[in-house]
Amino acid sequence: MTTAFDGPPLEIDTRPAVLDQFTVDETGRAGQRPRGVAAPADVDEVAALVRWARATRTPLIARGAGTSLEGHLLAQRDELIVDLSQANSILDISPTDFTATVQPGVTRTQLNAATAEHGVQFTVDPGADASLGGMAATNASGTTTVRYGGMRANVLALQAVLPDATVARFGRAVRKSSSGYDLKDLLIGSAGTLGIITELTVRLHPIPEWIRSLRVSFPTVADAVDAAVEMLGAALPVSRLELVDTVSMVATNAYRGTDYAETPALFIDVESSSEPAALAEEQEITRIVLGHNALDLAAARTHTERHALWEDRHNLFFALKSLHPGRRFMVTDTAVPYSRLAAAVDTALRLGAELGLAVSVCGHIGDGNVHTIVPYDEHDDEVVQQYSDQLVRHALAVGGTATGEHGIGLTKKKYLREEHGAAVDLMLAIKRTLDPLNLFNPGKVLDP
Amino acid sequence: MTTAFDGPPLEIDTRPAVLDQFTVDETGRAGQRPRGVAAPADVDEVAALVRWARATRTPLIARGAGTSLEGHLLAQRDELIVDLSQANSILDISPTDFTATVQPGVTRTQLNAATAEHGVQFTVDPGADASLGGMAATNASGTTTVRYGGMRANVLALQAVLPDATVARFGRAVRKSSSGYDLKDLLIGSAGTLGIITELTVRLHPIPEWIRSLRVSFPTVADAVDAAVEMLGAALPVSRLELVDTVSMVATNAYRGTDYAETPALFIDVESSSEPAALAEEQEITRIVLGHNALDLAAARTHTERHALWEDRHNLFFALKSLHPGRRFMVTDTAVPYSRLAAAVDTALRLGAELGLAVSVCGHIGDGNVHTIVPYDEHDDEVVQQYSDQLVRHALAVGGTATGEHGIGLTKKKYLREEHGAAVDLMLAIKRTLDPLNLFNPGKVLDP
Numbered sequence: 053m054t055t056a057f058d059g060p061p062l063e064i065d066t067r068p069a070v071l072d073q074f075t076v077d078e079t080g081r082a083g084q085r086p087r088g089v090a091a092p093a094d095v096d097e098v099a100a101l102v103r104w105a106r107a108t109r110t111p112l113i114a115r116g117a118g119t120s121l122e123g124h125l126l127a128q129r130d131e132l133i134v135d136l137s138q139a140n141s142i143l144d145i146s147p148t149d150f151t152a153t154v155q156p157g158v159t160r161t162q163l164n165a166a167t168a169e170h171g172v173q174f175t176v177d178p179g180a181d182a183s184l185g186g187m188a189a190t191n192a193s194g195t196t197t198v199r200y201g202g203m204r205a206n207v208l209a210l211q212a213v214l215p216d217a218t219v220a221r222f223g224r225a226v227r228k229s230s231s232g233y234d235l236k237d238l239l240i241g242s243a244g245t246l247g248i249i250t251e252l253t254v255r256l257h258p259i260p261e262w263i264r265s266l267r268v269s270f271p272t273v274a275d276a277v278d279a280a281v282e283m284l285g286a287a288l289p290v291s292r293l294e295l296v297d298t299v300s301m302v303a304t305n306a307y308r309g310t311d312y313a314e315t316p317a318l319f320i321d322v323e324s325s326s327e328p329a330a331l332a333e334e335q336e337i338t339r340i341v342l343g344h345n346a347l348d349l350a351a352a353r354t355h356t357e358r359h360a361l362w363e364d365r366h367n368l369f370f371a372l373k374s375l376h377p378g379r380r381f382m383v384t385d386t387a388v389p390y391s392r393l394a395a396a397v398d399t400a401l402r403l404g405a406e407l408g409l410a411v412s413v414c415g416h417i418g419d420g421n422v423h424t425i426v427p428y429d430e431h432d433d434e435v436v437q438q439y440s441d442q443l444v445r446h447a448l449a450v451g452g453t454a455t456g457e458h459g460i461g462l463t464k465k466k467y468l469r470e471e472h473g474a475a476v477d478l479m480l481a482i483k484r485t486l487d488p489l490n491l492f493n494p495g496k497v498l499d500p
Numbered sequence: 501m502t503t504a505f506d507g508p509p510l511e512i513d514t515r516p517a518v519l520d521q522f523t524v525d526e527t528g529r530a531g532q533r534p535r536g537v538a539a540p541a542d543v544d545e546v547a548a549l550v551r552w553a554r555a556t557r558t559p560l561i562a563r564g565a566g567t568s569l570e571g572h573l574l575a576q577r578d579e580l581i582v583d584l585s586q587a588n589s590i591l592d593i594s595p596t597d598f599t600a601t602v603q604p605g606v607t608r609t610q611l612n613a614a615t616a617e618h619g620v621q622f623t624v625d626p627g628a629d630a631s632l633g634g635m636a637a638t639n640a641s642g643t644t645t646v647r648y649g650g651m652r653a654n655v656l657a658l659q660a661v662l663p664d665a666t667v668a669r670f671g672r673a674v675r676k677s678s679s680g681y682d683l684k685d686l687l688i689g690s691a692g693t694l695g696i697i698t699e700l701t702v703r704l705h706p707i708p709e710w711i712r713s714l715r716v717s718f719p720t721v722a723d724a725v726d727a728a729v730e731m732l733g734a735a736l737p738v739s740r741l742e743l744v745d746t747v748s749m750v751a752t753n754a755y756r757g758t759d760y761a762e763t764p765a766l767f768i769d770v771e772s773s774s775e776p777a778a779l780a781e782e783q784e785i786t787r788i789v790l791g792h793n794a795l796d797l798a799a800a801r802t803h804t805e806r807h808a809l810w811e812d813r814h815n816l817f818f819a820l821k822s823l824h825p826g827r828r829f830m831v832t833d834t835a836v837p838y839s840r841l842a843a844a845v846d847t848a849l850r851l852g853a854e855l856g857l858a859v860s861v862c863g864h865i866g867d868g869n870v871h872t873i874v875p876y877d878e879h880d881d882e883v884v885q886q887y888s889d890q891l892v893r894h895a896l897a898v899g900g901t902a903t904g905e906h907g908i909g910l911t912k913k914k915y916l917r918e919e920h921g922a923a924v925d926l927m928l929a930i931k932r933t934l935d936p937l938n939l940f941n942p943g944k945v946l947d948p
Contacts, residue, residue, distance in 0.1 A: 148729060149837040171733070191678040202676060204685070205653065220922040226835045227867040228650060229901035230639040230689055231908055231919050232945065233927045237652070237685040241678055258735040281596060285619070287706040288773050289737065325736050326784060329777035336774060387674045389597040419675040453677035460679055471679050474668040478934070479681045485933050486926070497680065 060108075061100035064088035064132065074133050075126075078119055078180075080380050081463075083126025086113070091135040094155070095211060095219055095250040101134060102217040102248070111491045114244040116157055116183025120190055121383060122461025124243050128495050134248060136185055142166050143251070151208065151225055153253045156185020163254075172256040175200035178457065179366060185249045190459040191241030195365075198284075198418030199291040199323070202457065204240050206255045212239055212247030215487035225253040238482070243459055244493040246486050260323040262330040263291075265352040265361045268320065268341045269313040273297060273401075273413070274394040276316045279344035280417045281390050283320075286340065288333055292321035293418030294365055297397070300372070300412045300425075304364050307371030312364075313348050318417070319365045321358075368414055369425065376410070376427035382436045386447035387421040387456030399446050400424045407439050421456035445470075460497045468498060508556075509548035512536035512580065522581050523574075526567055526628075528828050529911075531574025534561070539583040542603070543659060543667055543698040549582060550665040550696070559939045562692040564605055564631025568638055569831060570909025572691050576943050582696060584633055590614050591699070599656065599673055601701045604633020611702075620704040623648035626905065627814060633697045638907040639689030643813075646732075646866030647739040647771070650905065652685050654703045660687055660695030663935035673701040686930070691907055692941040694934050708771040710778040711739075713800040713809045716768065716789045717761040721745060721849075721861070722842040724764045727792035728865045729838050731768075734788065736781055740769035741866030742813055745845070748820070748860045748873075752812050755819030760812075761796050766865070767813045769806075816862055817873065824858070824875035830884045834895035835869040835904030847894050848872045855887050869904035893918075908945045916946060 065071075066088045074089060076082045087110075092098045105112050111131040118125060118137075127133070140157035147170035152163060159181045163174045176187060178194040186192075188210060193202030200206065209223035223229070223236030239247050270276040273295070280293055296304075301314045322337065324330035338349060352358040373381070388396045397413050404411030404426065415422040424443070428436045444454045444467055454460070454467040469476045476498065483490075483500045490500055513519075514536045522537060524530045535558075540546045553560050559579040566573060566585075575581070588605035595618035600611060607629045611622045624635060626642040634640075636658060641650030648654065657671035671677070671684030687695050718724040721743070728741055744752075749762045770785065772778035786797060800806040821829070836844045845861050852859030852874065863870040872891070876884045892902045892915055902908070902915040917924045924946065931938075931948045938948055 146837070146839065147733075148839040150732070151837070191682075193676055193678075197676060201649075201653070204682070205649070214926070218922050218925070220926065221920070222923050224835075224901045224919070225899050226837055226901055226904070228641055228645060228835050228864075228869050228904040230641075230903045230905050231901050231912070232689075232916055232924070233694075233930060234639075234652070234682075234685045234689055235923055235926055235930075237682045241680075241682055246681075258733050260735050284598070285595075285706050286773070287708050287771070323735070325734070325777070326780035328780040329773070332774035332776040387676050389594070389599070389674055391594065391596040416676075421676050451673050453672045453674050453679050455678050456674070456676040457678050464679070468680055471672070472669070474666050475670050475683055476680070477666070478662070478668065478683055481933050482681060482683075482930065485929050 060090065060104050062090050062092060062097055064090050077123065077125055079121055079383070081123055081126060083123070084128055084130065086127040086133045087130045089133040089135050091138050093139055095213065098134065098213045098248055098250050099217050099219055102213050102215070105132070105491055106217060106489065109489065109491065111494050113493050114189070114248040116186030117159055117181060119180035119182045120186065120461060121458045122455070122463045124190065124459060124461040124496055126462060137183060145170060147172050150256045151253055152256055153251065154184055155251060156249045157183050159183050160187070167256055168259070171259050173259050174206070174254055175257050176203055176206050184252050184254065188240050188249055188252055189242065189244050191457070193419070193457045195292045195294060195416060197416060198293050200257060204237050207236065207240060207252055208255060209253040210236060210239060210249050211251035212249045214247050215489065215492050241459065243461065243496050245483060245497050246492065248492070262324040262327060263358065264322045264330055264334050265358040266320040266322070266337065267350045267361055268318045268346050269315045269348040270317065271315060271345050271347060273316045273397045275344045276318050277394040277397070277417060279341045279346070280318060282340050282344070283337060284418060286336060288336060289323050290320060290418060291323045292319065294319040295413065295415045295417040296365065296368065297413040299410065300368050300414050303371040303375045303412065304368060307374050308364055308367065310364065315347060319361065372412060372425055372427065379427040379429055382426040382428060382440060384424045384440055384443050385421070385455045385458040386443055386452055387419060388447050388450055388452035390420055392450040392452065393417065393420055393422070396422050396447060400443055403439055403442050407435050409436065409439055419456065462496055465498060508538065508552050510538050510540060510545055512538050525571065525573055527569055529571055529574060531571070532576055532578065534575040534581045535578045537581040537583050539586050541587055543661065546582065546661045546696055546698050547665050547667055550661050550663070553580065553939055554665060554937065557937065557939065559942050561941050562637070562696040564634030565607055565629060567628035567630045568634065568909060569906045570903070570911045572638065572907060572909040572944055574910060585631065593618060595620050598704045599701055600704055601699065602632055603699060604697045605631050607631050608635070615704055616707070619707050621707050622654070622702055623705050624651055624654050632700050632702065636688050636697055636700055637690065637692050639905070641867070641905045643740045643742060643864060645864060646741050647737070648705060652688050655684065655688060655700055656703060657701040658684060658687060658697050659699035660697050662695050663937065663940050689907065691909065691944050693931060693945050694940065696940070710772040710775060711806065712770045712778055712782050713806040714768040714770070714785065715798045715809055716766045716794050717763045717796040718765065719763060719793050719795060721764045721845045723792045724766050725842040725845070725865060727789045727794070728766060730788050730792070731785060732866060734784060736784060737771050738768060738866060739771045740767065742767040743861065743863045743865040744813065744816065745861040747858065748816055748862050751819040751823045751860065752816060755822050756812055756815065758812065763795060767809065820860060820873055820875065827875040827877055830874040830876060830888060832872045832888055832891050833869070833903045833906040834891055834900055835867060836895050836898055836900035838868055840898040840900065841865065841868055841870070844870050844895060848891055851887055851890050855883050857884065857887055864904070867904065910944055913946060
């Protein structure tokens, strides 16, 4: 197109106080102050903005709820923020098809509030109340992934505006398709570097009637991991399977006033189809954990009890923050094969001890995804980086990944070639083909 | 590379009797006689062959067990067949990690024979004893997809030789990764047009102890579909959910000497975690099917009974062949949203009646994937094509897909733009970037 642009097609907010909000991310990391913020309401406004950005060579960072953790949203090159949080309409809910179609700014709790009356739910739960567009862009997952999968398994179709301002659709709103190349999954996890997601059709799942939540204490992390792997092998209908270590339990007791055993624990959800199934499945889990030296098992059967148990897990980060007021936090995100899980946790704790860091571990153990949380001060930056590097390199050495669910963003680019080798050249070729001007979230994921 | 090639790096078989075997596919469709057949034993031989093919501009068709259904393997441009059926070593089975690593020629029954002693299984079951490389190349799925997903969900990582002869790895052998662009899923389903798969790491699943198989008869297809959708909504642990229509039951009775009600039926597998769960889940299914006018329910509880029940389902194609000796068969493969399933089946039966075709329906109803099987003679070719066209266009009009699991291949290219619109330009750009000489299965999926 050769349209002469006098100015941008929608209002750009450049008030310093507004720009400041977009300069620091949730982890406390700071980028440049962006050149401005535009808030398109729909796909047409996004496409118009992209046409203008092309004409004016303006780099863009698409943004939803702003809860990403690896620097995905930090400006570095005088970018314009494309704030999609106001493009937040739920366009369709179809309980029979088990699908919902939404604009990218819809958050997961917003969607679940709307679907609950139909007895269906959107299952991907990264903890934060992220936007669905952002969750797709980072291929988010979380506590329920062990049963329901992450965003790739739960986004059936999406619409995106490409760097040449084309509006295209990827995937189909059906359970299965083998039609053409899978570009839907190429867009998912590309962090806004290949397209700006403007609509998504996601899978919904029935809300189960019988859920038990269990908290089981173990003498060692290895016992907890072994019990978890045996549960997975027994094909029990586990929908959450979380490891929390001793340090985290100490923090939880201090923060929540609870009186839990200060030992490693598993937090477990089991979703059964009926009461007899629920009883049998709880019995089987009890048998398995006792075989791995379980010290204590607490079962939550009512909604209130379950809510309290998971609140403890979800508040872990705040509990640690309260134990370490005023400090920064590094959250690591490696994933490894099950057989390497116990060693990965040991490595983290050993490395932490060697480097004098107060490492705590909590992980989506059912997915082999280990998070460690490390409080630190500004002057420890190098030590914490060294810790993170060694942890990632250990994961890569045993066949794991640098990032199970947070994404590469800005902070993990250095591991990309170590993890993917020659495939990185193909990633670069695709980026250059789609975005030859490098205007879509430049410098994130890779450097074309 | 500028190596001067005197000849190909491995033996090329050009005996006419051998080439004839590669000229006609399983559906009876014929292509050209290929220029030859090479059978590399490993990735190094594949890479050497690709280097030679580049130097000599020889187009290649990679092939596993040869069970694809949409003309994927038919030569059109004097191609060389890269026969990977002898690259069939199982490289690793890790029961703790629930993974296996195999060469591409390993078939699913070969893998399952090797994993069974560990209590784990590879779940993707397209019916045919396909090779895992071929299943990945076509993104195959089948009867168990409703619970375990198809190839995308079950291939964690793969190695491929790209058109420039680079050997690259895609994905990681872990449950979750958000590292970089998802090229693993771009390769899966690309039908050998972007790379030749030389190794795969797949997910294994525990073999469940409690499986019930049920056969339920209904007065109408609509009743069967409604019962199936209600079962999915009840979150029952259904692992197979197949629809078989009246014509198919008539054929089965004639072929297998059975005495089943000649009405539409559901064939169901339920995988329970324990005996009490199994009893409760069978009871719940009984309640649901009775609510949808079920006429008859037969339960198979022993391995022998289950095997007999599924043999009936798996022999359906042969039963129909025996009813229509000497005729060709068209198998359609659309998938639609659940709410459109009953209408899709009705449309197929109505279209068949209008066109004077003996249409029978059997479908992976739990995935919204409807197959119809149509016997025909050579002179009916145009009518059958017209039937297939109308069925696909109906599926696309209601938001479905031209192919749920067989792939685009050669025969469904004409629907690609109708289904994907502007996204096809991106597919073409990717094909041109990766394979500028158009040597990898040229003319399949798309025409660059």
